[in-house]
Amino acid sequence: xxxxxxxxxxxxxxxxxxxxxxxxxxxxxxxxxxxxxxxxxxxxxxxxxxxxxxxxxxxxxxxxxxxxxxxxxxxxxxxxxxxxxxxxxxxxxxxxxxxxxxxxxxxxxxxxxxxxxxxxxxxxxxxxxxxxxxxxxxxxxxxxxxxxxxxxxxxxxxxxxxxxxxxxxxxxxxxxxxxxxxxxxxxxxxxxxxxxxxxxxxxxxxxxxxxxxxxxxxxxxxxxxxxxxxxxxxxxxxxxxxxxxxxxxxxxxxxxxxxxxxxxxxxxxxxxxxxxxxxxxxxxxxxxxxxxxxxxxxxxxxxxxxxxxxxxxxxxxxxxxxxxxxxxxxxxxxxxxxxxxxxxxxxxxxxxxxxxxxxxxxxxxxxxxxxxxxxxxxxxxxxxxxxxxxxxxxxxxxxxxxxxxxxxxxxxxxxxxxxxxxxxxxxxxxxxxxxxxxxxxxxxxxxxxxxxxxxxxxxxxxxxxxxxxxxxxxxxxxxxxxxxxxxxx
Amino acid sequence: xxxxxxxxxxxxxxxxxxxxxxxxxxxxxxxxxxxxxxxxxxxxxxxxxxxxxxxxxxxxxxxxxxxxxxxxxxxxxxxxxxxxxxxxxxxxxxxxxxx
Numbered sequence: 001x002x003x004x005x006x007x008x009x010x011x012x013x014x015x016x017x018x019x020x021x022x023x024x025x026x027x028x029x030x031x032x033x034x035x036x037x038x039x040x041x042x043x044x045x046x047x048x049x050x051x052x053x054x055x056x057x058x059x060x061x062x063x064x065x066x067x068x069x070x071x072x073x074x075x076x077x078x079x080x081x082x083x084x085x086x087x088x089x090x091x092x093x094x095x096x097x098x099x100x101x102x103x104x105x106x107x108x109x110x111x112x113x114x115x116x117x118x119x120x121x122x123x124x125x126x127x128x129x130x131x132x133x134x135x136x137x138x139x140x141x142x143x144x145x146x147x148x149x150x151x152x153x154x155x156x157x158x159x160x161x162x163x164x165x166x167x168x169x170x171x172x173x174x175x176x177x178x179x180x181x182x183x184x185x186x187x188x189x190x191x192x193x194x195x196x197x198x199x200x201x202x203x204x205x206x207x208x209x210x211x212x213x214x215x216x217x218x219x220x221x222x223x224x225x226x227x228x229x230x231x232x233x234x235x236x237x238x239x240x241x242x243x244x245x246x247x248x249x250x251x252x253x254x255x256x257x258x259x260x261x262x263x264x265x266x267x268x269x270x271x272x273x274x275x276x277x278x279x280x281x282x283x284x285x286x287x288x289x290x291x292x293x294x295x296x297x298x299x300x301x302x303x304x305x306x307x308x309x310x311x312x313x314x315x316x317x318x319x320x321x322x323x324x325x326x327x328x329x330x331x332x333x334x335x336x337x338x339x340x341x342x343x344x345x346x347x348x349x350x351x352x353x354x355x356x357x358x359x360x361x362x363x364x365x366x367x368x369x370x371x372x373x374x375x376x377x378x379x380x381x382x383x384x385x386x387x388x389x390x391x392x393x394x395x396x397x398x399x400x401x402x403x404x405x406x407x408x409x410x411x412x413x414x415x416x417x418x419x420x421x422x423x424x425x426x427x428x429x430x431x432x433x434x435x436x437x438x439x440x441x442x443x444x445x446x447x448x449x450x451x452x453x454x455x456x457x458x459x460x461x462x463x464x465x466x467x468x469x470x471x472x473x474x475x476x477x478x479x480x481x482x483x484x485x486x487x488x489x
Numbered sequence: 490x491x492x493x494x495x496x497x498x499x500x501x502x503x504x505x506x507x508x509x510x511x512x513x514x515x516x517x518x519x520x521x522x523x524x525x526x527x528x529x530x531x532x533x534x535x536x537x538x539x540x541x542x543x544x545x546x547x548x549x550x551x552x553x554x555x556x557x558x559x560x561x562x563x564x565x566x567x568x569x570x571x572x573x574x575x576x577x578x579x580x581x582x583x584x585x586x587x588x
Contacts, residue, residue: 241550370500
């Protein structure tokens with residue numbers, strides 16, 4: 001199987017080839033595995049490759065196809081998972097030394113759903129430790145490289161998931177998005193990245209960073225593939241009390257309906273100083289394409305946008321400090337016992353297990369929740385969050401989908417922002433609000449910059465309306481002329 | 490509100506983190522900068538605005554109070570202990586806490 005096939009391969013197309021027996025899942029899986037072996041050293045996007053298990057799953061998928069029963073669009077399709085989703089019997093590290101030897105006894109709900117759909121899991125992908133970061137530089141397993149320029153970051157925290165698809169080491173992958181961790185790396189790597197509405201996809205078995213913001217979603221080469229992946233993972237789960245109890249629609253159903261009559265909102269607060277000129281121009285050009293296809297472009301306002309980063313870094317770190325309290329060296333995870341007693345065991349284990357960014361966020365979160373500061377920080381941030389959420393509700397009275405840049409710049413250099421946490425935090429400026437509001441968002445490639453780096457268009461949808469979001473995204477993809485873009489490797 | 494080395498040490502204790510004196514001063518500097526940025530929130534009038542802690546409808550689902558495994562595989566003591574760094578006689582072990 002040649003590399004060209006993998007570079008342009010979509011779930012939709014491979015699924016047809018598998019059904020018609022033009023190829024087998026075993027052949028496809030072997031082709032990806034050999035490409036992973038060839039390129040992973042250079043890109044460092046896989047933490048664990050599960051070759052043997054993948055081949056067993058591929059054989060089972062081939063049998064399922066041969067028997068012709070219970071076939072889904074994902075049956076036999078090789079995918080991979082961010083190393084934040086628990087996988088039964090396969091090490092799940094969250095890119096942390098803390099979980100360097102953790103072998104979960106259970107599958108996350110999304111892992112299980114993908115397995116049941118017949119997908120072949122190739123392995124576990126690199127990320128910022130505990131999903132804390134915007135560059136995949138904060139991994140205990142080394143930096144993941146951007147396949148468009150290996151001196152640059154792939155974005156984060158789901159950097160490995162973006163690279164696995166951009167470099168064609170998987171047909172699709174799964175990541176998580178707490179403040180932009182799917183959409184920003186998708187933008188920086190030139191792939192499609194979808195964050196569903198909060199509550200649309202179960203968080204059970206997804207290692208928690210900030211529970212009120214975390215949401216799982218797919219990386220794919222096309223919008224249609226993103227809809228197929230969402231079909232497979234969406235739905236209520238009694239094991240996640242925040243999972244929305246509403247049957248999901250078929251997300252592919254209205255993909256081809258076009259944008260005629262849809263209102264596209266353009267928020268003035270997203271076209272600000274600091275936004276790279278080429279990014280701005282290409283996003284405006286993308287909006288013009290939607291207009292040409294019959295969409296009505298309206299100006300909207302999201303007046304509290306400038307506070308979103310502050311709100312996010314107070315709320316997300318507060319939730320993280322609480323969530324990560326479970327890592328105490330007793331029940332699972334790293335334990336460092338110097339024989340100095342229980343408190344020292346806790347401290348020594350956490351000191352050795354967590355990296356610098358994780359500690360920084362635990363510190364910030366603990367501080368903002370601590371006595372005397374709670375009202376000024378955590379409570380205030382939660383109130384401003386309400387205003388940000390209301391901004392979206394108001395804006396969506398005037399439009400159906402909002403269009404913005406995904407990231408203020410293209411991929412930055414490895415190390416460029418690593419020494420200044422605040423500058424790094426500000427790189428999430430256009431993605432964070434949707435997590436605070438719970439809205440779905442998608443990043444789609446809209447141009448390759450003059451220096452050869454992908455630029456992403458972000459579309460934001462009404463809460464629970466991924467259908468219209470995907471419809472608009474698909475219309476853009478069809479008429480943008482950008483197509484599937486692949487880096488030379 | 491400006492954060493000091495002393496605050497950082499106190500917070501590290503609450504968070505059960507050991508920080509070297511080098512880390513302490515680095516975190517003090519960095520947290521100071523982050524907190525100065527988030528100070529911006531004080532200019533927003535939030536009088537009468539309720540906090541948002543979750544974006545899903547407030548009603549929390551109830552279920553029968555019955556013990557049941559989360560997953561078929563998640564059954565039994567052995568499973569609960571298999572990732573524990575130290576166990577004895579089917580229990581997690583911790584250093585002695587009572588003198």
